[in-house]
Amino acid sequence: MKALRNYLDKIKPNFEEGGKLHWLHSTYDAFETFLFVPNITSRSGVHIHDARDSKRTMIIVVIALIPALLVGMYNVGLQHYMAIGQQASIWDMFLFGLLAMLPQLVVSYVVGLGIEFAIAQARKEEVAEGFLVSGILIPMILPVDTPLWMIAVATAFSVIFAKEVFGGTGYNVFNVALITRAFLFFSYPSKMSGDQVWVRTSDTFGVGGGNVVDSYSGATPLGQLATSEAANFSEFTFQGITGQSLSISDMFFGFIPGSMGEVSTFAIILGAILLIATGVGSWKTMLSVFLGGAVAIVITNLFAQNALMDMPMHYHFLLGGFAFGAVFMATDPVTSSRTEKGKWIYGFFIGLLAVAIRVFNPGYPEGMMLAILFMNAFAPLIDFYVVDANIKRRLKRVATAKTANE
């Protein structure tokens, strides 16, 4: 490490003001602070600082996402080999998923971070770490067959128009990863929904070639239910891609078709435990999303008119992006309510709306994305009322103090 440090010290002057590589200063700084804790000491105010910084915070979220990422990769392979009717080992399946996933991850990071580095340089600021999380979230919430160029376009759009025009990390109103998904959803609906996009049936870099079996159908469980003719839920069974019936454990561990990161509730729970234990994600938001969802589900179950309205609570929570959204999207501190009371309200309505959109608008079987984006817009309003209560209390105090003096 010492040699590296010496090397960094040697090349540092090139990036300082007046150096010939000054236009890369933010980039240099990002790499230097990635390698070494900056040894800048405090100039005003407190002389000691907490060891937690923005990098630590973001890295915890990335670690929390890794179980879902790994299970997701495995599941991409599993669904693929099931679709082509071939036997494959766990490692083959994982490798297939890795190869399918890696290009998407690379594209998302290269495009997103590239823009972030350039803008940080233009603003003469340090590179904020926010995109480290967004960059991994983006491929995790997209169908596996999303073309790479679409990911590039959508990522660029969302980083520039959802984040940087608002001032960068910390100032954005909407969740960057969800804007990417929403952009693709409304621009290329055929690539983002239906029953052709959730399972990769073709080979990846020559790995896993084969022909799709006859009984294949790539619809997600929620998609199946949305298009089902069944009058109530008991007449309906969820099917896997080759027509086999899906068990609760398949849904819990994530062996179903769907966006890569969202399928495994088990892996998401592991991530949630880490986020809550470290205090990086708010348990209040997570819990209230499920509470809001539960209330909506109880109501729709009571007045059930079709199989979707009749779907029991545990299926709602296990399927689609509900758990993933609650744990990793709703808890984004920047776009969520920032007051503690506000978080309860914010989360509750996300859950409520997600279920409502799912059940009442079968055109969009996945309501979580829209529910979170919708509540992102309302979060400042919720905070406004929470803070306003404090302001009113203060004004009332003035009034009582005045009457007491008179």
Added chain:
Amino acid sequence: MANRIKIKKGLQIPLLGESELTARGTVTSEFVRICPEDYPGVAPKLAVKVDDTVKAGSPLFYEKKHPEMVFVSPVSGVVTEIERGERRRILNIVVKADGTEEYIDFGKKSVASLSPEEVKKAILEAGLWFAIRQRPYDIVAVPNKQPRDIFVTGFDSSPLAPSYDFILEGQEADLQAGLDALAKLTAGNVYLSISSKTTNPALRQAKNAVITEFDGPHPAGNVGVQVNHLKPVNRGEVVWTLNALNVAMIGRVFNKGVADLTRTVALTGSEIKEKGYYNMLIGTELSSIFEGNVTEGISLRYISGNPLTGRKIEKNGVLRAYDAQVTVIPEGDDVHEAFGWASFSPKRYSAGGTYLQLKKKYRLDARMLGGPRAIIVSNEYDKVFPMDIFPEQLIKSTLAFNIEKMEQLGIYEVAPEDFALCEFVDTSKLELQRIIRTGLDMLRKEME
């Protein structure tokens, strides 16, 4: 039995280097430096020239708008230098002590027989008025304004803080005289807050004051927190705040008849070898107590005050006006720590859950440990801010200098020190105390 208020929010940073309760004698220095910058809200006008001879208690400078508010020399001697900075701002007034300790005699007075005006005059002319601060704005109190109440904190809860119990031993009569004097200056109450651990009977059984016991982590000892819990400041109201050490200093002027600016100072910090309590005058050069008494071979940060709110000083710096503590910690600018974001090092301390919490005392240095960012993490400040105020929203409105919002969110109730812990835990490494200080100064300019 005193009322008891439990403070739940806050943080006791487990810092290495607490001072042991041992008196280590008196420290003097040839030159004494007084820094007008120490006194917030004061525009200094010089009362002396270079080569003037002064006694202990002679005015060195006064407040521009309130000439009766004087700031006096702690020693007798000769003014040798007036150090100025940018735009001729006065940095230091240097007095060379002649070693005779000749005090101006203001005359002993019994507080009970004095009128409020006489009490005020006695404190002002002895140059001790600076001990009284006011909210709003957290400045040296404006003498001609009537305070609604006066709040005195009887303990310091900040990291490595000096023990008021220990310092006030033997100053019981002065403390009581000070409280009696303050009681004359307000139509309201004098509130004295003590800790649940306070033992000194002069604090516990003080007369002429409403005593409340506070229990909980730092910032329970901050007077602003105590005001917020006892009787918050409303728009248009003025309260005065002090700490018990300064109350005793005010009491001394009545009991002894001289302006005695002696402080008992705790020498603390992980890099100090022999910790303990020293008596010295405000403005005394500290190099003699550092010499041979600090860790060698690494770069050090010397602080007059505690590590959260103190001022950075040089090794030959002086004891600043409001401090009863001097701290030395590692500077840290010679440390290159690799991959800090992935570190599990037991040397790193965090109040949150992103690092392992060990039951030990930490040796923290002055590094920022991260770059400045926009405010990202929520509910971080709230956890260490035990006031009925939304700190993040108040900071944002202060940055935007939206006066109406600042007022609504409680700017009149706060001082920079109340945000010290927020600044410590801040993931975004923002200079919150500076933001609030600047905001208060600008607001005052706007309102007056």
